[in-house]
Amino acid sequence: MSEIRKPRALATQAAGKAGKFGRANLAATLKAKEEGKKVAYMYINNGQDEIVRAMDIVPAWSENFAGVCSAKRDAEKFLQKAEAENFSRSLCTYATCTIGFDIWREELGEIPPNTPWGGMGRPDMIIGSAQQLCDPRIKWPQATQHYLRDVPVWMGTMYYPPWDQISDHRDQEELYVKYATEELRALVRFCEQHTGKKMDWDRLEAIVNLSDRTWDVFIDTYELRMAIPTPMDTGDAMNTMVPLTFNLGTQEAYDFYKELYDELKEKIALKKGVTENEKYRLVWGAGLPSWFALSDFQYFNDKGAVFPVETTYRNAEKIERLDLPKTNDPLEHIAWRWVRIWTHWYDKARKRPGSLPKVERIIEYLEDYHCDGVVFHCAYSCRSWHAGIIQQEQVLKKAYGDVPTLIMEGDIVDISSYNEVDTHNRIDAFMETLGAMKRKERANSAGP
């Protein structure tokens, strides 16, 4: 049974509307089955969104589904289903939640009862993206296919140049772009084969262009959060990321950020912040949140702490800042955008001894958004992202200075990994540390 909980307070109206995107995306997968449209299981931040949209394939975002189950505190039944099939609890709980749901749906021949937001439609294909470092995303589609034997799987691998302190990634950049472009071309062939349709290249180009404009308006909007007090924090951004992450290449996503832009402008003009008394500004430095405990952002806010910026789900940049080479091939454009977003902080990191691109990004946010500290979240089952958090924290302190940091612990889906009392205790102690630091700064600036 899902737990009935008090709704989380949101600072923006747009954040409240973002849930409708997620709900509509899931509903679209069910409707597609009725209408005979093709449904594809997909995985976020994959560079494949626009191809699928141009081919009229309806994406079913597995990670989103697991996140919804987690936020509803109703994932345990799916985790247990997967566990009964010998999937370990220490595996990615996005994967095990969704696989548990798939197993159950296959057993019943219909959506399992009381599945949050109606569940996901059965896929006609699985489009995997073995994004570097995320090992579950290599095996997850194959594990799913074990239960959905008739569903074809395509696995793309879009690499980007690795970070190196001394060598310039641009020396090899074109090779990576060429490889990524070929991968995308192979995906087009796979989609054509399984839909029986040919790619409309003009349509794809228009969708890619719309995505570029969406990235631009997204960044313009999010940069408004530099304002003091900030009009929106990470608690809301965990909602407002939905259109960018799951609806890229659609007019609705673009319009959503235009509307959010206007809302934030208005709030700034009225000096209306997330909290009445903004005392501390923090960077959400890394990590997926515990979706079942998003009210922890509220806990921070109630203590006067806000997050004007986060690295999580900010997978976009102003297109002009990426300085993408001109090309008439929309696939090559996607590939350049992909490679350049991943290598965006390489140059800056090279200039600071001992730094790393991920750390450099945090430093940029600390400075641009006038932040006092950094909070990380370690989700135990997402090792690919979270394994490097302690290193990032230590490199940040070594390369940049003794910035107050907090590492929280939990999981993305598995609520048994979370201890609310302990988490709040850590937050309280961190707030007191920030308070002491601020008082010291004030005393130092007042002079002897």
Added chain:
Amino acid sequence: MTQVESGNYFAGVDIGSTMTKVVILGEGKEFCLIGPTGPEHRKMANRVMEEALRSASISLEDLTYIIATGYGRINVPFADRQVTEITCHAKGMARLIPSARTVIDIGGQDSKGIRLENGKVIDFVMNDKCAAGTGRFLEIIADALGVPLTKLGELSLSAEKPASISNTCTVFAEQEVISQLAAGESIPNLVAGIHQAAATRIHAMVSKLKFERDVAVTGGGAKNQGLVKALEAKFGFSLLIPGEPLVTGALGAALIGKEMCARAARKGVTLARKPRQLSEASFCC
């Protein structure tokens, strides 16, 4: 709520997972009381506070300001304010051992490392959800060996060769201890081995901080000589222990209350305080 006007007594109430501690600071006098926490935090806070008030020969109404700390701090209805045990331990230790720059608090349910500067916390680290390196770890092992928890430290000092305990996981370490016991290992050697395992865990955690000397130990773990000895071997230098390590947090809480009142008085503001009433524990809505 009534307003603070004047007064000379400040109380700190530290409700830890295992023990409840109360410190009352009066004019030139300090009173402290310690009792087990048990499942009903509020009831125990009341009981220990009543005894502390009796020792100080004052009434609850005489307390100018009360600060609650520890895991059960929200379960002290008569406390005027809650402050985390991290800040309170730092403040208390700055008073007890002014040279301390790093504090290790080994409590019943968790352990922490705290870096301080002029009595203020500048960084901290806490153990994760794992019980290894906490009082609970030692409690479970003591139970498995049939040895009173308070005797562990003394017993380990007579070890000839500490047993090698490879697991820091409490459950696995307990199994390992039982199997080594069955294989004929002596209890003192096993206890010393367990202290080494706990010390390894605590040292690794505190090393995440760029700790500076002097390093002081507080909490119930500081009363265990065997654990302190094992920690000193890991750190490679002597650790400092206050006279009564259990009350460091409660003392810090009382000191913070006193400072807050002094600061408020300087600014000419009054601090709000809760009704001075020891209400019965109630867990009903």
